[in-house]
Amino acid sequence: MDIQSFEPSMLLAVLPEILLLTLAGIVLACDALWSEERKRNLGWLTAGGLALIIGISLLVAVPDLQARLVFGGMVQQDWLGFVFKLLFIFGAAITAMFAMDHSELGKRGEFYVLMLISVVGMSLMASAGDLVMLYLAIETTSIPLYILAGFMRKDAKSTESGFKYLLFGALTSTIMLYGFSLLFGLTGSTSLYGLESLFSKIQSVPAAMVVGSLVLILVGFGFKVSVVPFHFWAPDVYEGAPTPVAGFLSTASKAAGFAVLLRVLFIIFTPFALDYWPTILAALAVVTMTLGNLVALTQKNIKRLLAYSSIAHAGYILIGFVSWNVLGMTSVVFYLIAYLLTNLAAFGVATTVSRITGSDDIASYAGLSRRSPALGLVMLVSFLSLAGMPPLGGFIAKIFVFAAAVQAGYIWLAFIGVINSIFGLYYYLTVLKVVYLYRSDNDNQPIPISRPYALALGILSFGIILIGTFFGPWYNWAATAVSSIF
């Protein structure tokens, strides 16, 4: 692909990023100018601004089906990046609403600004066309997230969480950077799309060398998407981080990791594809989902349970990668859309409940359906969607992933996935049992749901059901996104 010289229309490729930075500036200014009482409205400002950005992007910044490389090869303007950008922005808007009534986050302007900056990083991750750009984008995403995870400075667990995330993140990103530099040393290029053609030209590069450096890169991505054995940070970080942040980490940040994995795998890993990758990825998928599900069985804390469940879901998503065909990749994107909504809803309920009960123990959810039937229902919808029950998004997503595995001939992998989803069903039902069946002493005290929570949870529940019933449009979006890399 030729690199074009600058022209104004290229700005459309980074329009969401520009608008995000503008919004961050506005939020920062309002934070300085507004009085303390009005600062809760920063959340509405952020969420509303993000919704506006989604609208503007859909109106003017829709990319052509024909992808193009802009800004000197730094950014690839295509549907894959576009779909993921909208997904991140949506996730951030919902997270802003969940943060509003959080005692430690709601009135702090810097919270919203940091989140917006990390969304800028994610957006660039999803559309980076060059290793240098990719690395910068990953760091732009990660550094604000380290701070957000440790945002509650007076809370020892939150501080620990931020620090742990930083250490793990720094270590894996160093390893990944080492992989990048090896690739550069072998080929003399940092451009993702340039590497593709270089690999085919240079016969002298030993394959083992390239594969080795790619494995190093995989470590970095593996950390982002919390694949076993790079998952150790997830439960501790989710547990300690403020709940809305944990929700954001487990959805948008994870989706960003998968977006990069999709792009990079199919550009620079493909020449060695059939020899190595499906096997390596299949092994990772099996270990990830099995370990995630088995450990989740014994969890007593809702956030740790969701952390292990999100590890397991990363395993299911990897099944789509293993199949290495169009259906598989489409199912990955579809899965991520469904998963983002579902998991945000689950963390949203956790935020709402812990605000009143002050606890994240699953035992404290006893009697929830009596205290607040609506919250009970949202919990039901999100957990059954995680478990893969129709008519919810998670069911369709799982079927697509398993279908891709069967299509590619990985029937044994589909069976392992299926067995895993049974473990999953067990612990999701165990939580729902507490919500619906057990009673607590506070059965008569209703749990108030403030307006932003009601709105966000309503949108998410509606979305989960919509994806699970009218899945055509979402599937077509995912298919279009994937068509730009295949």
Place this chain on the structure above:
Amino acid sequence: MQFPVLSVIVFTPIIAGLLILLLPAERKNEVRVVALAAAAFSLILSAWVYFSYNPVAGGYQFVENYNWLPALGISYIVGVDGMNAPLVLLTGVVMFTGVLISWGIDDRPREFFAFLFILASGVFGVFVAQDLFMLFFFYEIAVFPMYLLISIWGWVKTREYAAMKLTLYLFVGSVVSLVGALAMYFNSGLNTFNMLELARVGFSKDFQVFWFPFVFFGFAVLGGIFPFHNWSPDGHVAAPTAVSMFHAGVLMKLGAFAALRVGIMLLPEGAQTWKWLIMGLATVNIVYGAFIAMVQTDFKYVIGFSSVSHMGLVMLGFSTLTRNGLLGAGIQMFSHGVMTALFFAVVGMVYDRAHTREINQLGGFSKKMPLVAVAFIIGGLVSMGMPGLSGFVAEFPIFMGVWQVQPIVAIVAAISIVITAAYIIKIIGKVFFGPMSEDFEHHIGDVTTLDKVALVTLCVIMITLGVYPMVMSPLVASGVQRILSLFGGA
């Protein structure tokens, strides 16, 4: 364009369920009225479909076909033929009587009816589905509300255990079938989930023989086939009355029906190969289930195991792959559904008043609730296969079909009729006639009018079918004809 009656039947319960959820929790009577209205509406429509189906023309009627996801060949296709029209009617009947009998539920009736109706929509959806994807979609919808219904409103002692066991069993079964279904989809190369087209593909023999057990037994778990029947008596017993009725009356047919439609009809050569195994297991179901039912001391467990035994007859009918066997199995699904719904309704009424189900402690209930006793006796005669009642119409062709294929199995299976008679008569004698204990004498009254309406409805259906089998057998026969045509028009 004709009125989309099947879609209305499928979606009425779920829409009613959502409406009920929108009502305030304390308006319990409004909730019940809305539920009853929706159930009556479904019943009327399903009866209308049943009686206006034209068995002479045969094939699928009332067909609706919409694209769902064209890129993968997923469509929303519904239609009824001779096999599923009775089952749609059955679901309507059980739903209606189930609502009548659940009138007294006082703990969160709003959620109860909402979940029950979501389940009903799933059941209707599976019965009328002609698209494999759609079938799975509704199948799972029919399974998961069961967990909540049993664990929240069930019998305190075993509900958590039974609900989880049931859900996991059924989920395992369905996902195993799902993998088989996906294999069919990709192997056909047609890029369609339409079952009519998949039936025409003619999969290779090896493929069919390999995948048939996954698909068939995956669904047959819900049909209660031995040795995967274990969840079923526990589930029946733990469930609240209306859910037991639904569960034994309709859900178990769902498993049998899906095993027939996806397993036997799409993989006929596989069915030919494996039919001996199915026949063997079904015989174990029938005889073993009946023996276990006889030694139970809990009234509800007796009925639970009798369901296992009777569902064995359905499977046995399938396994013959003959006209008579399949005809009998088709009618048995309906007849047993009505009969077992009645049984569980009676058990529920007795338990609600006596607060015990130990057969030895019960007695003399015919004095207090004569209509219930009459209804139970009619149901009991049906389950023994007494001529003039629906059970005979169903069981007689099954045994004829089995005799044609394997007389020894017919003889062994027929033993169960004797055992059935033994445990049913024992119950009638002890529970309804024996001496009533002092404690019960004073505080036990008759059942409510609504309960009576439900019982009479169920009894009338069983008697009508027994006296005049022509209301159903030509219909089912036309469905059987289509199945046989898949086996080379035998």
